Amino acid sequence: NAGVTQTPKFRVLKTGQSMTLLCAQDMNHEYMYWYRQDPGMGLRLIHYSVGEGTTAKGEVPDGYNVSRLKKQNFLLGLESAAPSQTSVYFCASINSGTSFRDTQYFGPGTRLTVL
Amino acid sequence: KNEVEQSPQNLTAQEGEFITINCSYSVGISALHWLQQHPGGGIVSLFMLSSGKKKHGRLIATINIQEKHSSLHITASHPRDSAVYICAVHLYNFNKFYFGSGTKLNVKP
Numbered sequence: 001n002a003g004v005t006q007t008p009k010f011r012v013l014k015t016g017q018s019m020t021l022l023c024a025q026d027m028n029h030e031y032m033y034w035y036r037q038d039p040g041m042g043l044r045l046i047h048y049s050v051g052e053g054t055t056a057k058g059e060v061p062d063g064y065n066v067s068r069l070k071k072q073n074f075l076l077g078l079e080s081a082a083p084s085q086t087s088v089y090f091c092a093s094i095n096s097g098t099s100f101r102d103t104q105y106f107g108p109g110t111r112l113t114v115l
Numbered sequence: 116k117n118e119v120e121q122s123p124q125n126l127t128a129q130e131g132e133f134i135t136i137n138c139s140y141s142v143g144i145s146a147l148h149w150l151q152q153h154p155g156g157g158i159v160s161l162f163m164l165s166s167g168k169k170k171h172g173r174l175i176a177t178i179n180i181q182e183k184h185s186s187l188h189i190t191a192s193h194p195r196d197s198a199v200y201i202c203a204v205h206l207y208n209f210n211k212f213y214f215g216s217g218t219k220l221n222v223k224p
Contacts, residue, residue: 031210042201042216043158050210058211090158100146100205101165104212106158 002026006091006107013081013114021076021110023091029105030096032074033058034066036087037109043090049074050096081114088112118142121202121215128222134189136218138202141183148212149176149187150201158201161187192222 004025013019023032030051035043045058047066055066063085065077074093078085091107094100120139128134138147149161162169162176164185169176173192178185189196202215 033211040216042214043203044214045211048211056210092158100212101163103160103163104148104150104203105160106150108157 004091004093004105004107006089006110008110009108010111011113013078013112015082015114017081018077018079019081019112020078021089021091021112023074023076023093023107024072025093025105026072027093027095027105028071029093030071031094032068033092034064034074034076035090035092036060037090038087046076046089081112083114086112086114117216118206118213119202119204119215121218123218124216126218126220128192128220130193130222130224132192132222134192134196134220134222136187136200136202136220138185138187138204138215139183140185140204140213143207144183144204145207146205147178147185148203148205149185150203152199152201152217154198161200189220192220194222194224196220197222 007022033048034046044060049055049068052071067075089110094104095102122137147164151161152158164178173190175188199217199219201217203212
């Protein structure tokens with residue numbers, strides 16, 4: 001098992017550019033999450049998905065869009081990047097059948113800088 | 116209002132010391148997770164607790180459901196334990212986690 005993978009690992013964007021971050025998991029998990037982590041702050045939930053074809057907003061969704069067309073993939077899009085979106089982005093997944101009493105798996109992170 | 120509070124925010128210890136990190140939450144939960152993040156690294160799950168106590172090597176995690184409190188203990192701390200430790204809770208009827216702001220631990224040789 002590869003677990004949770006994220007691509008790319010690093011990216012530098014100019015203000016106004018767009019990009020898509022890809023998260024993939026091979027554990028057949030229903031629940032997938034996108035978080036951002038900023039210095040001095042905890043993990044903040046951007047968007048999440050409870051199954052293929054479903055998405056929901058988290059704590060800080062503005063400026064981001066997501067899609068879950070396949071169960072194993074969860075995409076995070078930035079349509080028009082802003083410097084405030086400079087952050088480290090983590091994807092995570094968890095098995096849905098155990099009332100969240102199972103291991104939460106995280107991807108290695110994507111370090112994004114917006115100039 | 117933050118549903119999850121961790122203390123301390125920063126902790127410096129000498130190698131060999133016993134470490135305690137605390138996590139308090141304000142509402143009913145179905146599960147509490149302790150996570151570890153090494154500098155510049157990814158995030159790994161250490162423990163999942165719904166009651167009682169769990170032990171893995173030198174790490175012990177406890178939870179008191181009535182008091183809405185959990186502790187992570189590290190016995191005989193080592194410099195390789197230096198990391199950020201994060202508490203995350205899952206609330207009943209929500210499909211997501213709430214995270215503490217993390218405790219940055221530095222163990223000096």
